[in-house]
Amino acid sequence: MTTSGSAGVHFSLWCEQGWVDGAVVDKVRLTVDDAGLVTTVETGVEAADSDTQLHGVTFPAASNAHSHAFHRILRGRTHNLGVGSFWTWREQMYQAAGALTPELYEELATAVFAEMVVTGWTSVAEFHYVHHRPDGTPYDNEHAMERALARAAVASGIRLTLLDTCYLAGGFDTPLNEQQIRFGDENVHAWLDRLTSLRAAFAAEFDPAQVSVGAALHSVRGVPEADLAMIGNALPPEIPLHIHLSEQPAENEACLQSTGLTPTMLLKKHGLTSRRLSAVHATHLTAEDIHTLGSAGATVVMCPTTEADLADGIGPAARLRAAGATIALGTDQHAVVDPWLEMRALEYGERLSSGERGHFTPADLHHAASDAGSHAQSRPAPGLAVGKVCDLMSVNPLTIRTAGSQPAQLAFCATAQDVHTVVVGGRIRARNGQHATLGDPAALLAQAVNAVDHSVHRTAVHRSATEGHR
Numbered sequence: 001m002t003t004s005g006s007a008g009v010h011f012s013l014w015c016e017q018g019w020v021d022g023a024v025v026d027k028v029r030l031t032v033d034d035a036g037l038v039t040t041v042e043t044g045v046e047a048a049d050s051d052t053q054l055h056g057v058t059f060p061a062a063s064n065a066h067s068h069a070f071h072r073i074l075r076g077r078t079h080n081l082g083v084g085s086f087w088t089w090r091e092q093m094y095q096a097a098g099a100l101t102p103e104l105y106e107e108l109a110t111a112v113f114a115e116m117v118v119t120g121w122t123s124v125a126e127f128h129y130v131h132h133r134p135d136g137t138p139y140d141n142e143h144a145m146e147r148a149l150a151r152a153a154v155a156s157g158i159r160l161t162l163l164d165t166c167y168l169a170g171g172f173d174t175p176l177n178e179q180q181i182r183f184g185d186e187n188v189h190a191w192l193d194r195l196t197s198l199r200a201a202f203a204a205e206f207d208p209a210q211v212s213v214g215a216a217l218h219s220v221r222g223v224p225e226a227d228l229a230m231i232g233n234a235l236p237p238e239i240p241l242h243i244h245l246s247e248q249p250a251e252n253e254a255c256l257q258s259t260g261l262t263p264t265m266l267l268k269k270h271g272l273t274s275r276r277l278s279a280v281h282a283t284h285l286t287a288e289d290i291h292t293l294g295s296a297g298a299t300v301v302m303c304p305t306t307e308a309d310l311a312d313g314i315g316p317a318a319r320l321r322a323a324g325a326t327i328a329l330g331t332d333q334h335a336v337v338d339p340w341l342e343m344r345a346l347e348y349g350e351r352l353s354s355g356e357r358g359h360f361t362p363a364d365l366h367h368a369a370s371d372a373g374s375h376a377q378s379r380p381a382p383g384l385a386v387g388k389v390c391d392l393m394s395v396n397p398l399t400i401r402t403a404g405s406q407p408a409q410l411a412f413c414a415t416a417q418d419v420h421t422v423v424v425g426g427r428i429r430a431r432n433g434q435h436a437t438l439g440d441p442a443a444l445l446a447q448a449v450n451a452v453d454h455s456v457h458r459t460a461v462h463r464s465a466t467e468g469h470r
Contacts, residue, residue, distance in 0.1 A: 010034045011426060014047035015058040015394070017407055018384045022363040024057055024407040032390045035209070036425025041386055052428065054394040054421055057407045059366060060383035061122035061391035061422065062339035063373025065301040066242070066280050066330025068127055069109040069149065070096055072445070073452050075335055093333075094179040098134050099455035102144040105130070108452060109152035111444035112334065116158055118430040118441055119416035120339050120393035122423075123159035125330070125377045127216050127242060127280070129167045129183040131194075136181035143198050150202065150211045156438065157429045159209065159391075161377035163216040163242050164198055166191045166231065171221045172258035183218070188227040192234050199239075209425075214240040214378065217272075219247075220255050220263040228270035240378045241272070242301070245279040247312055252284055264289035273298055278376040280330065283307060283315040290316060294323020299376045302368075304345030306332035314349040318359045328372035338416040339369045339393075347412075362411040390426040393419050 010033050018028035020043060029042040029051065047053055073096045100108075109126075116124060130145055132138050139145070146162060153160035167183040168191070170176045176184045185191040199213045215235055217223045220243075223231070235241060246252055246263050255263045264285065267273050273296040280301045282293065293300060300320050307313065310333070317327050329342045336342070343365040350359035360368070371381040382391035395410055395418045396402065405413050422430040429436050438444060 012048065012051045013054060013390070013392075013423070013426065014045075014051035015054045015384070015392075016056060017397075018043075018058045019060060019366065019408075020384050028058070028384055030384060030390060030426075032426035036390050036427075037380075038384065038386055038388050038390050041384060052426075054392065054423070056394045056396045056398075056420060057410060058384065058392050058394040059410075060370040060381070060388070061393045061424070062120045062329070062369040063371075063377065063379070063382065064116060064121045064124040064330055064339075065278060065299070065328040065373040065376040066127055066303055066332050067112075067116075067124050068333060069112045069152075070100055070105065070130065070452075071333035072108065072112045072115075072337075073449055074333065095456060096452065097130050097182070098179060099452055099458075100130055100145075101455070102139065102141070102148040104448075104452055104455055105145055106148035106152050107444075108448040109149050110155050110438070111441055111448045112337075113152050113156035113158045113160075114435045114438045114441040114444055115334075115337050116331075117156055117422055117424070118419070118433050118435055119337050120419045120422055121158070121331075121337070122382060122391040122393075122429075123161070123374060123377060123379055124153075125161045125163055125214070125240075125242065125278075125373070127163045127165060127244075129165035129216075129218060131164075131185070132182045134182050136184065143194075143201055146198055146202075147205075150206055153211055154206070156435070157424050159377075159379060159424070160211045161214050161240065161379065162198075162202070162211065163214045163240070164195050165216040165218050166227075167218040167222045168227065169222055169224055172254050188223075188230055192231070212378070214242065216242040219244040219251065220266050221251055225259055225266065225270075228266070228272060232271045237276070238378070239276075240278060240376060241276055242278040242280060242376070243267070243272075245282050246284045246289070247281040247307075249284050262286055262289055264292050268292050268296075275299075276378075278328065280332075281307065281312065281315065282320065283313045285316055285320075290319050290323050290325075294320060294325045297324055297326070299326045299328050299372060301328045301330045301373075301376060302342075302346055302349075303330045303332035304342055304349055305336040305338075306330075306334075307349075308345065309333070309335040314353045317346055318350050318354075326372045326375065327368045328376045329369050330373070340411065340414045340416060340418075343369050343411050362409055365411045390423060392421075392423040394421040394423075396420050
């Protein structure tokens, strides 16, 4: 069978087995144009001598719909506090954020993005709010932190959607505190102006297929209600809008007390629930919230491994999907960077909460990991179909984890360790856990985290000395 699209073929790939139209088929040959888009698909054909050959089972690459790159610093470091919660974890996160400089952030993000690429994520929505110096003053080099993230994406080859985040309050009727001040802007107008400037700067400096800009509201507690309607009216309609939504019961309670509405209904009141909205977490929702998000056709970004790590709870993924919402997946704080574990945890959460199996099929899980995450970024989806971007991950079906499994059910047994080749735009970017140009992400991560640790220590010493002289 052959399907074809536009002309302009540049090169070709052949897959021993590939995920085509929701099923695994044998001997798939793709041709790819200069833009990295699939132009033809043939199945049941032998490889040509000029083809790049991908063995094992090849799937669409994963699209990470929610990331905070600097949170990677905290992996394996927040588990010795005894009883704790999201709120106690957040204090350690603030400490890490306070130590970042543009140079450190570029080094760290390059390592984190390289880790994503070798594990099968080829695009990422970076929910970014570390905008300014720790004292809240802008960097002399405008958009210094944002450019650091963009350069990291280019170096790693990942497709970046930088979600510039509006973060104006520390809570309902509460100003930003000392740890949060670098996240904020003077007011909503200043944020909108900075977003406009950032979009223009990135459009001039970067290929939009590689780096683009979207918008985010940190949360309903982080943006005063008076600013929500203004943001909805001022944002260009073509850019994605993300928000942390109802991650914690305490957030819901505070919102109800302050506004008389749940966070979801507050967004609806101000015209912010639509198909371009991506609600991140959406763990603690009412039936009305679920209906509202579903009716709007919103995307809900679940981050199951993070939500488990932070004891957030299990979100109503199946009910949201039934209501009309699209479910996407993200790695959030990077307790794990593994699309296969996120896929599996989405279904496992439903099993744990319902006592039944079979809420999300393998096809559903691949859609959540790939197409839905791309939609949340306003990017074309990856895959083995004409018109899709040729972003792929090939899995070894004969490892200790996968041997004996049906290829179409690898979503329920494979991990990132089984991903042996990752392709971005038709070009191989990683093999066997090694990045094609950056080498071993583990070495990069160790070096970057060590550098941030030194910065955290210096910051703490400086703060102690300053306080001692007051």
